[in-house]
Amino acid sequence: MNPAIQAFNQKLSPQEAEIGDFLTHFISEKLPEASCKIWHAIPVWFIHENPIVGYSSLKKGILLLFWSGQSFEENPLEAIGKFKAAGIYFQNVQDIPVQDLTNWLQKSKTIQWDYKNLVKRKGVLERLNVNN
Numbered sequence: 001m002n003p004a005i006q007a008f009n010q011k012l013s014p015q016e017a018e019i020g021d022f023l024t025h026f027i028s029e030k031l032p033e034a035s036c037k038i039w040h041a042i043p044v045w046f047i048h049e050n051p052i053v054g055y056s057s058l059k060k061g062i063l064l065l066f067w068s069g070q071s072f073e074e075n076p077l078e079a080i081g082k083f084k085a086a087g088i089y090f091q092n093v094q095d096i097p098v099q100d101l102t103n104w105l106q107k108s109k110t111i112q113w114d115y116k117n118l119v120k121r122k123g124v125l126e127r128l129n130v131n132n
Contacts, residue, residue, distance in 0.1 A: 001025070033047060050115055051067045
């Protein structure tokens with residue numbers, strides 16, 4: 001596990017740390033081509049420097065966020081923010097729908113919006129043509 005992400009998880013409550021550890025291992029296994037690091041104070045996985053998925057600790061629980069998740073057209077992912085992100089909250093590791101998570105991670109490889117160049121494009125988000 002990435003030492004910075006491990007340190008992030010160690011600062012969480014035991015219940016949240018269990019979720020964080022599970023997500024870290026699961027995401028890294030399903031997205032071996034992705035790099036991961038702490039970005040904007042949370043663990044995030046990137047493909048070609050484009051943020052794909054990450055998680056954070058919020059009052060409602062651990063939020064698993066997919067930067068292009070609104071385009072997955074999947075329930076129970078909920079729209080978050082003003083761009084294309086969508087996410088889901090977990091309070092327990094048993095709440096994580098493993099088959100859905102597998103599907104969402106697969107979609108995150110092929111359905112991507114170009115967040116990497118968002119500033120350069122002055123806030124205009126463009127869909128990437130990804131052939132995986």
